[in-house]
Amino acid sequence: MTTIGVLALQGAFEEHIKMLERLGVRAVEVRKPQELEGLDGLIIPGGESTSMALIAERWGLVEPLRRWVHSGRPTWGTCAGMILIADRATGQKEGGQTLLGGLDVTVNRNYFGRQVNSFEAWLEAPILGPEPIRAVFIRAPAVTEVGPGVEVLATLPGKEGQPVAVALRKGPILATAFHPELTDDLRWHRLFLQMVTEAQEQASAPAER
Numbered sequence: 001m002t003t004i005g006v007l008a009l010q011g012a013f014e015e016h017i018k019m020l021e022r023l024g025v026r027a028v029e030v031r032k033p034q035e036l037e038g039l040d041g042l043i044i045p046g047g048e049s050t051s052m053a054l055i056a057e058r059w060g061l062v063e064p065l066r067r068w069v070h071s072g073r074p075t076w077g078t079c080a081g082m083i084l085i086a087d088r089a090t091g092q093k094e095g096g097q098t099l100l101g102g103l104d105v106t107v108n109r110n111y112f113g114r115q116v117n118s119f120e121a122w123l124e125a126p127i128l129g130p131e132p133i134r135a136v137f138i139r140a141p142a143v144t145e146v147g148p149g150v151e152v153l154a155t156l157p158g159k160e161g162q163p164v165a166v167a168l169r170k171g172p173i174l175a176t177a178f179h180p181e182l183t184d185d186l187r188w189h190r191l192f193l194q195m196v197t198e199a200q201e202q203a204s205a206p207a208e209r
Ligand code: GLN
Pocket: 045, 046, 047, 048, 049, 050, 078, 079, 080, 081, 083, 109, 110, 113, 138, 139, 140, 141
């Protein structure tokens, strides 16, 4: 049975677990490095990225998480989680903050955060089908620069009139600036599970000659 871990240091991890259970997969809380073993995918939830990074450091999780993301294991970062898996971040506190990296993007930590703390929007995300999807943004980041090969799945109008990316994917990595676990729509979770299945199939396929 597919098992998905949800990093449970801080933030909205319980809601992700409930969504995963509704989709019939096993969901477990991850607080220790050894709890990453045997997982098929990992969700890094929303919350506060600086606090989450500090707790991860204290609990010896930074290197194991880095290894996880960089070795191509399926990972989904939502909101603060998206900040942590970005290769570069702007708008950080003095001295910066620990990032795990893995996704070649530049994220602005509080892109939507300073003007409005929280808002909801309808997003067009063709990868989920023609129906727009409701998204909850809470002091939300946005991606302002995208590296080669990163697929933008949804955008919102940005401050300079240019669209900014709020959902992205590259290989086994998914990133969303909003909180899909706070709505009733399971489509983002279903997409991630599909990515996990693809990674499992690739791992078990015979190597090409
Ligand atoms: N902007 C927040 C941060 O820096 C993220 C907010 C969220 O996860 N809802 O961590």
